[in-house]
Amino acid sequence: MYKYTGEKGILVAIDCIIFGFDGSDLKLLLVQRGIEPEIHKWSLMGGFLKHNESPDDAANRILEQRTGLNNVYMDQFQVFGKPDRDPVERVLSIAYFALIDIHKYEKQISDEYHAEWFPLDEMPSLIFDHSEMVKLAKRQLRYKAALHPILFQLLPEKFTIPQLQALYEGVYQTTFDDRNFSRKLLSTGLLVKQAEKDKQSSKKGAFYYKLDQSHYLENFESFLNLVPNPDKFF
Amino acid sequence: MYKYTGEKGILVAIDCIIFGFDGSDLKLLLVQRGIEPEIHKWSLMGGFLKHNESPDDAANRILEQRTGLNNVYMDQFQVFGKPDRDPVERVLSIAYFALIDIHKYEKQISDEYHAEWFPLDEMPSLIFDHSEMVKLAKRQLRYKAALHPILFQLLPEKFTIPQLQALYEGVYQTTFDDRNFSRKLLSTGLLVKQAEKDKQSSKKGAFYYKLDQSHYLENFESFLNLVPNPDKFF
DNA sequence: ACAAAAGTGTTGTTTTTACACCCATGC
DNA sequence: GCATGGGTGTAAAAACAACACTTTTGT
Known part of the structure; x- marks a missing residue:
């Protein structure tokens, strides 16, 4: 050879x-x-x-x-x-x-x-x-x-929207408007609301969500506009 | 050592x-x-x-x-x-x-x-x-x-909007609305209109454009929405 | 004068942003 | 009962998509 x-x-x-x-x-x-x-x-x-x-x-x-x-x-x-x-x-x-x-x-x-x-x-x-x-x-x-919705990989299986937001804010070192953030994430259809709440971080408690796995895999490659004005971070 | x-x-x-x-x-x-x-x-x-x-x-x-x-x-x-x-x-x-x-x-x-x-x-x-x-x-x-505006690299220094559109259509194997396409590209501020026209491909002739080099380099990393509904191509 | 491609304008829809209030609970 | 964070609604602005007509000029 x-x-x-x-x-x-x-x-x-x-x-x-x-x-x-x-x-x-x-x-x-x-x-x-x-x-x-x-x-x-x-x-x-x-x-x-x-x-x-x-x-x-x-x-x-x-x-x-x-x-x-x-x-x-x-x-x-x-x-x-x-x-x-x-x-x-x-x-x-x-x-x-x-x-x-x-x-x-x-x-x-x-x-x-x-x-x-x-x-x-x-x-x-x-x-x-x-x-x-x-x-x-x-x-x-x-x-x-x-x-792309990769940051979910950094969270436990069950997570709350405020946790997710804190994560995005950590990654981009900025703050996002909470109303707009949750609307945007929920509108992806990737999140499935759970019955329980996380009572750790507040008296009221925040609902847990899980990823919709099949939806997640199917839409992984889609372009999602998860971060407002991403330009400024580069 | x-x-x-x-x-x-x-x-x-x-x-x-x-x-x-x-x-x-x-x-x-x-x-x-x-x-x-x-x-x-x-x-x-x-x-x-x-x-x-x-x-x-x-x-x-x-x-x-x-x-x-x-x-x-x-x-x-x-x-x-x-x-x-x-x-x-x-x-x-x-x-x-x-x-x-x-x-x-x-x-x-x-x-x-x-x-x-x-x-x-x-x-x-x-x-x-x-x-x-x-x-x-x-x-x-x-x-x-x-x-990102990388496709300009495939064109000569001077090019027309219809050429640019043909290129994008070739890359994505589809057609784009010409009015929206030219508006979108012109709105990037990357193009500088030249005095001459290309008379090869039509009787009327199409104006040549060049890249604004400094603008191009500065904005290269920005997210531009150059292709409508990019999702469908992946 | 007509064919062929270039160029431009408008409108309705959707998306995005900005902003303010009520809710539930543990203390 | 009040402080704390969670959750929701709305209106204005911007971006986008859809669409139709006029312009130029070589033949």
């Missing part, structure tokens, strides 16, 4: 920018790097692509190995490939952003791995070009979330 | 999906593959990523080597990485789509290289997973063009 002789391979890594939302702040999950150089410095969760797996498989494997999570929403968003981005040797990185429900996994993550959630405005400095990756992932998250 | 011992590199290729517009059809530039296996079969324009260049640099180099074009609009849009996508050995491909003015370079390309423009609905079968790449590139083009 043929070979592409004369060509030498390049190391390929996967790095995951993992977003979580604790009810008021958008956070990022960082780990302390376990190998030299820069061992013990904060870094994105990453790993090398193996020879028998696709990048998507690798991203899922890495996330599962390090956090125990699977079936997590992930989007491949950019290859970072400056020749000198890793001082050790050339490594290409395929970056993914992931959205997880922070509450479901919070303890599990902190206990079993050297991982920690950081609010976006209190991030430590990161190795290599990881800060650049985070910057672009935030941008990509805002971009995609303005058009 | 450190090394990531135990890790073996992977070949990384760049493949370019190159779109052109001839005034009525959207076309794709394909080349006859010059190496085994599948030599002489139609393929996307591609090449291996070299050890001292970034993927973006490589994409530009490959396009320039093979077509003589530089300063071409390109967007990195997806990594294709199934382990068996190339039967020879494992090759990861970073796919770019490129938009070029077909007229400016038409002769140059056909003469100097084994390259040829194919209308999208008359494409030959392609090697490996290149047909899949094309499919996703078309989708990505439609997606991005609905929101």
Whole structure:
């Protein structure tokens, strides 16, 4: 058989920018790097692509190995490939952003791995070009979330409209008019009202909603105008 | 110094999906593959990523080597990485789509290289997973063009509104109301009317427009609603 | 004078925004 | 009974879609 002789391979890594939302702040999950150089410095969760797996498989494997999570929403968003981005040797990185429900996994993550959630405005400095990756992932998250209903992935199965609004406000670092916000979200037809209320955050209590899964999957690619004047965020 | 011992590199290729517009059809530039296996079969324009260049640099180099074009609009849009996508050995491909003015370079390309423009609905079968790449590139083009003024890259410096409309209609395979179309495009403030007319396509002649370059660059990231009901195209 | 494409204007509908009040409950 | 957040309604403005006629000029 043929070979592409004369060509030498390049190391390929996967790095995951993992977003979580604790009810008021958008956070990022960082780990302390376990190998030299820069061992013990904060870094994105990453790993090398193996020879028998696709990048998507690798991203899922890495996330599962390090956090125990699977079936997590992930989007491949950019290859970072400056020749000198890793001082050790050339490594290409395929970056993914992931959205997880922070509450479901919070303890599990902190206990079993050297991982920690950081609010976006209190991030430590990161190795290599990881800060650049985070910057672009935030941008990509805002971009995609303005058009598609991805932020639900950051909430528990049952959530209230005020929670949802707090999430959108966290992502865009602004405030939205509550009447218009709830009308807009309800008009998507994606939400199914539940009988119970969440009484945590107010005396009156706010009704829980769930996602209408089939509606969600069908309409996922539609352009929704979920954020007023999205222009100003870019 | 450190090394990531135990890790073996992977070949990384760049493949370019190159779109052109001839005034009525959207076309794709394909080349006859010059190496085994599948030599002489139609393929996307591609090449291996070299050890001292970034993927973006490589994409530009490959396009320039093979077509003589530089300063071409390109967007990195997806990594294709199934382990068996190339039967020879494992090759990861970073796919770019490129938009070029077909007229400016038409002769140059056909003469100097084994390259040829194919209308999208008359494409030959392609090697490996290149047909899949094309499919996703078309989708990505439609997606991005609905929101951002990228299609101008397919036209000459001076163009008329009817030409622009034909282009949009070609990309979305539909027709748009001409009154609404021109109003919408003119309202972006991106177009600068020229004194001359194009008399090729009608007796009356249509005024030429140019892009307002500074306005174009400033507003590039804005969300523009350039295509009515974009939902239906996805 | 007529055919062919360019260009322009209006109206009704829908969407979006801005804004103010009542409701339910725990204390 | 009152403070707190949750929920709903309405009206003005803007954006959009649908639609029809006039203009130019080469033949």
